[in-house]
Amino acid sequence: METILLEAYVKKRFNMGLYEFVKQKVEKENLYDYELAGMLNVDRAFVGKLRKVFIIEKAAKFPRRFERNYGAGAVERLIKIIENPDNTLVDVARHFGFSREYARQVYKKIYGYPYTEAFQNKLQLRKRKILANRKKPKQLELLLKIKEKMKSFGLTLHLRIRKHSYEILTNGYKLLVRHALTTVTIGKKQYFHITTGAGPADIDFIICLCRNNGESIHYVIPRHVMPKYGVYLFPEARPAESKYARFKEAWHLLNHENRTKAEIDLAIKGDRA
Secondary structure, three states, rough: OOHHHHHHHHHHHOOHHHHHHHHHHHHHOOHHHHHHHHHOOOOOOHHHHHHHHHHOOOOHHHHHHHHHHHOHHHHHHHHHOEEEEEEHHHHHHHHOOOOOHHHHHHHHHHHHHHHHHHHHHHHHHHHHHHHHHHHHHHHHHHHHHHHHHOOOOOOOEEEEOOOOOOOEEEEEEEEEEEEEEEOOOEEEEEEEEEOOOOOOOOEEEEEEEEEEEOEEOOOOOOOOOOOOOOOOEEOOOOOOOOOOHEEEOOOHHHHHHHHHHHHHHHHHHHHOO
């Protein structure tokens, strides 16, 4: 009966359920049982029973002590510093004026587990970030060279930078660029392995750039002709030796819409033959 009355009181006074109220005050605001009892006008033992029913542990004492020593909001400031991927325990120690070892102890007391796992995650994140930054200039350089190549065929290419990639448009078609700068040996021949990757679903052509002894070789392959898991290209192959040879430097496929469709239909018929 007392719990039902308390539920109604909390709902009216604080506009939330009793469980949500206790959980917030204990886990987020770190209030002790006697403080919560004062807010609810009940005795401390009753609050302890409520916590057991709701399966809520006692408020952690350490965050309260930490804030007494380093000021109100100290825990929030620490969390903001350490959850920045570019920051480490050294940054926490420098901000609060204590040692890195103590920062490690503070982290474990507040988070409930050692810093080691978080540190490894940050390292991986930084490596991915560095790798992404290295790839972007190289990718843009290759795209600009392809743009110059297309200009020589009277094609105008538009690059639109998206969050994680470049959208390439020409004559109403969307292009996806994939490149291979090294070869793989199969038998006695050197092949360029081009993977399609995820890529947008509405791509019309895949431009496969192969770099052979400093020379750039391009394949203009219609998306529906390209194998799902990529292709191995042998630049020296003649049309009779490889069905992809006819797409080598086939920039004419992008020139006119009607002609392109006809060329593609021909290519598909050739594959089925």
